Every structure is written in C-alpha cells, then in structure tokens.
Amino acid sequence: MKRQAAVQGRCADQRGVALVTALLVVSLATVAAVAMATRLHVDMRRTANLLHGEQAYAYAMAAESWARVILSRDAADSEHDSLSEDWATALPPIAVEGGFVNGHIYDLQGRFNVNGLVAPDGKPDERQLAYFKRLLTRLGLEPTLAPALLDWIDPDINATFPDGAEDDAYLLAQPPYRAANRPLTSISELRLVQGYTPGVLEILNPHVSALPGQTAINVNTATPMVLQALHQDLTQSDVEILLTDRGEDGYTEPAGFLASDALAGLELDVELDVKSEWFSVLTDVNVGRGVARLESRLNRTEDALRVVARTRTRQRPQIIENSSDEPAEGRI
Numbered sequence: 001m002k003r004q005a006a007v008q009g010r011c012a013d014q015r016g017v018a019l020v021t022a023l024l025v026v027s028l029a030t031v032a033a034v035a036m037a038t039r040l041h042v043d044m045r046r047t048a049n050l051l052h053g054e055q056a057y058a059y060a061m062a063a064e065s066w067a068r069v070i071l072s073r074d075a076a077d078s079e080h081d082s083l084s085e086d087w088a089t090a091l092p093p094i095a096v097e098g099g100f101v102n103g104h105i106y107d108l109q110g111r112f113n114v115n116g117l118v119a120p121d122g123k124p125d126e127r128q129l130a131y132f133k134r135l136l137t138r139l140g141l142e143p144t145l146a147p148a149l150l151d152w153i154d155p156d157i158n159a160t161f162p163d164g165a166e167d168d169a170y171l172l173a174q175p176p177y178r179a180a181n182r183p184l185t186s187i188s189e190l191r192l193v194q195g196y197t198p199g200v201l202e203i204l205n206p207h208v209s210a211l212p213g214q215t216a217i218n219v220n221t222a223t224p225m226v227l228q229a230l231h232q233d234l235t236q237s238d239v240e241i242l243l244t245d246r247g248e249d250g251y252t253e254p255a256g257f258l259a260s261d262a263l264a265g266l267e268l269d270v271e272l273d274v275k276s277e278w279f280s281v282l283t284d285v286n287v288g289r290g291v292a293r294l295e296s297r298l299n300r301t302e303d304a305l306r307v308v309a310r311t312r313t314r315q316r317p318q319i320i321e322n323s324s325d326e327p328a329e330g331r332i
Contacts, residue, residue: 052098052290057312059096060283060294063103064307067281070105071298072305080274081107082220082250087279099287108209108278108297110221112229114149114190115183116214122155125214127269135229139203148194152179165194184210186311209278216273219257220250231266238262250274277301 070087078085093102112135119125129150133143144163151164157179159166167178170192180189187210190196196204207223217226219242228239241262251257254272281296295311 049289052288053292054290056099056285056287056290056292057294059099059101059285059287060292063101063283063285064281064294064296064310067103067105067279067296068298068305068307071279071300075300075302075305080220080250080252081218081276082246082248082274084248084250088221096285096287099285099290101283101285103281103283105279105281107218107221107276108211108280109215109218109273109276110223110226111207111209112217112226113211113215114187114208115153115210115212117146117150118154118183120213124150124154124160128214131229131270134232135207135225136204138225138229139207141200141203142195145195145200149190149196152181152193153183155181157181169194183212185309186210211278214271215278216271218274218276219254219272220246220274221276230268230270231263233266234262 067087074081074085074087082088087105088107093100112132114132116128117125117132129146132149133146136143136145147160147163148165151158151160151166157166159168165179170177170179177192180192184190187205187208189210190201190204190208191198207225217230219227224239224243227242228234228236239262242257242260245251245260245262246257251274253274257263257272257274258268277300279298279300281294281298283292283294283296285292285294293312296307297309299306299308
C-alpha cells in the first residue's frame with residue numbers, strides 16, 4: 001500500500017510539473033507574440049512615417065516648381081515688383097491627398113542685405129554700415145551690434161574699435177570657434193555673431209537678408225522699418241506717406257519714390273530699385289504623420305530663374321502678414 005501511494009504521489013508531482021511547464025510555455029509564447037505584434041506595429045508606423053515624409057517632401061518640391069512658374073510669369077508680364085502681384089497674393093492652404101500644402105513667397109530685396117556691409121574690395125562700406133545702425137536703432141536694438149557683424153563678414157582679423165569682435169572673442173566661447181571672415185550664406189548664421197541673441201534675432205530677422213554682394217532695396221516691397229532707416233530724419237509719419245504714395249501697385253521707377261513729399265530736402269545714399277532678383281519660397285507640408293518644411297532661395301535674372309539653395313528646416317520660419325513693421329510676402 002505504501003508503495004502504491006508513493007507511485008501515485010510521483011504521478012501527481014509529474015502532472016504538476018507538466019502543468020507548470022505548459023503554463024510557462026504558454027506565457028513565453030504569449031510574451032513573444034505580444035513583442036512581435038508590437039514590433040510589427042512600430043515597424044509599420046515607422047514605414048508609414050517615412051513614406052508620408054517623402055510624399056510631403058515631394059509636395060514641397062512641387063510647390064517650389066509652382067512658385068518658379070509664378071515668378072517667371074511675373075517677370076515676363078511686369079517691369080516692376082509690388083505687393084499687388086500674383087506672387088504676393090495670399091491664398092489659403094492647398095488641400096492634397098492626406099494633408100495640405102502651405103507656402104509663402106517673399107522678396108529678399110525688401111530687406112536690408114547684411115552682406116552689403118563689406119564692399120567688393122573687402123573694406124567696410126560706411127554708407128551701408130550707417131544704414132544698418134539706423135535700422136537697429138529704429139528696431140529698438142543697440143547700434144553697437146553693427147561692428148560685430150562687420151567683423152564677422154570682412155576678410156581681415158582686426159577687430160573694429162570699439163565694439164567689434166574677431167577670433168579673440170569667439171575663442172573664449174564654449175565650445176570655442178573662429179569668426180567666419182566671409183559673407184553670410186544664410187541669415188541663420190547671425191546666431192553665431194557676438195551680441196545676436198535669440199531675442200535680438202526675433203526682432204531683426206523680418207527686416208534683413210543675406211544675399212551675395214551688394215543689392216538694391218526694392219522700395220515697393222521694403223518693410224516700413226527698412227524704409228524709415230533710409231535717412232536719419234525720416235519719421236514714422238513720413239513712412240506712412242511713402243506707403244500711401246506707393247499704394248498696392250507700387251512705384252514704376254525709383255524716381256517716383258524719390259519725388260515723394262516725405263523725402264523733400266533729404267539726400268539718400270542707398271541704392272534703390274523697383275524690381276527684385278532674389279526671392280525665398282517657404283513651404284510647409286503635412287501629409288499624415290509626415291512633415292516637410294522647405295526653404296528655397298531663388299535668383300531671377302533676365303535670362304533665367306535658378307534655385308540657388310534649398311534648406312530643410314526643423315521649425316517653420318516665422319511668416320507675418322505685411323503691416324506697419326513687417327516683411328512683404330506672398331503665399332502659394
């Protein structure tokens with residue numbers, strides 16, 4: 001009897017071990033299945049995000065092509081550029097399959113070209129430097145910011161007295177770096193220049209650009225602050241007169257602008273124009289979970305319209321409707 005009881009006990013123990021083993025196998029299989037399903041779900045989402053991202057970028061490129069057509073047509077149909085033209089007309093976002101496209105065209109020559117601070121011979125352009133200081137003052141910023149930017153762009157390593165900054169200032173930073181000593185290729189480089197804090201850039205960016213060489217100011221698309229900085233004696237009321245005189249259609253030639261009563265008795269030493277060669281197209285596309293933000297710089301000449309640079313940005317640049325102190329722009 002004892003032997004039979006022992007055998008029965010061993011059988012019961014074996015059944016218990018088998019049950020525990022079966023439960024363990026089922027648990028492991030369940031965990032593996034959940035892990036595989038989770039991984040599959042993540043892979044599917046990642047693939048979808050990649051596909052949506054590429055689709056969004058394709059739409060952004062299409063929007064750039066559309067902007068090129070608009071600007072080329074404008075060059076053929078008009079002898080001057082103003083805010084009443086198609087490229088400057090604001091349109092609502094365009095719906096596409098799975099999302100929308102929102103784009104802007106703005107005139108870079110309606111802003112002050114910071115690369116103009118240095119003349120073609122590599123020396124400071126005193127007229128442009130004085131202009132930039134006036135612009136800084138009009139914007140409520142310190143004019144002492146101008147020499148630091150001048151030193152960043154000019155080819156020498158000698159700091160401008162008393163507010164300039166060359167390598168000796170930047171090598172003290174963490175991490176250390178050197179002054180570029182060349183023209184800016186993008187206005188975003190200003191964040192590296194001494195004194196150009198995020199707060200300063202937020203105020204300054206809508207009124208400046210970084211274009212090759214020295215360029216004329218388009219008085220038809222210039223921001224009010226850029227216009228007021230043309231001369232130290234220009235007041236806000238004078239700028240309002242200039243804006244009223246140019247109206248929506250703008251001036252057909254610089255002489256019409258210079259004949260304004262607001263400029264009576266004032267001598268301007270800045271090159272002015274009513275037609276622009278440099279534009280920027282900012283495109284923001286959302287398709288599903290995909291996002292594409294593309295900035296394209298376009299150079300339009302009598303012979304051709306070229307895309308000089310493209311930049312995919314993390315954050316959409318701030319675009320503001322044109323008003324008393326804001327940049328001229330249009331949507332596509």
